[in-house]
Amino acid sequence: MKTPAGALVPVDSESQELLGKLPVGQGLRGKYSRARNLQFHRKMFALFKLAFDAWEPDDSMQYKGQPVAKDFDRFRKDMTILAGFFNPVVNVRGEIRLEAESLSFASMKEERFEQVFKAVLTAVWTRVLQTAGYRNEQEVERVLEELLRFEQ
Structure with a gap:
């Protein structure tokens, strides 16, 4: 997001993490897209x-003797897939896999994002x-609105 001083600042945790890895003064080159509705993106x-x-996943799960941890990005993608x-896609073993649609500003219009x-x-x-x-989805939406007010 562009600040009144003209600086670009991250708008979400993913962007913040990416910028946090760069040294101060590092030049950047990339593609950008105008945000569709930043507040709605934050709500998602x-x-x-x-x-x-x-x-709360089953914490007794293991893979080859190692505990399995829950992962935010995997969760986000799984919920997007479950939403339809x-x-x-097909992998090298010939198995069909489902990849979540990208929620990026560049890949999805406002109307589709609302859906x-x-x-x-x-x-x-x-x-x-x-x-x-x-109790219901409306209660969840009220909680989200409160969380977003608290963030500002």
């Missing part, structure tokens, strides 16, 4: 974070938040 990621924090927004949000809200509520004690 607040929904993912709320659900991720409430999600994915692309089927994705509604479907993700339903998937997240059904799979996670309903068992975490939320």
Whole structure:
């Protein structure tokens, strides 16, 4: 996001993490896109974070003797896929896999993003938040609005 002073600053944790890895004064080159609705984008990621924090996977799971950790990016992609927004791909073993559609500003128009949000809200509520004690999707939306007000 461009500040009144003309500086560019990160708008989300992903951007902040990327910029945090760069040394001060490092020049950047890249493609940019105008944000569709930054507040709505933040609301989507607040929904993912709320659900991720409430999600309690089986902590006894292991893979080849190693404990399996929950991962925010995997969770976000899984919820997007469960909401019905994915692309089927094939891997080198000939297996079909589902990849979540990108939620980036450049890859999705506002109207489509609104559809994705509604479907993700339903998937997240059904799979996670309903068992975490939320009464309905409207309550989840109220909590998200409060969280976003608190962030500002």
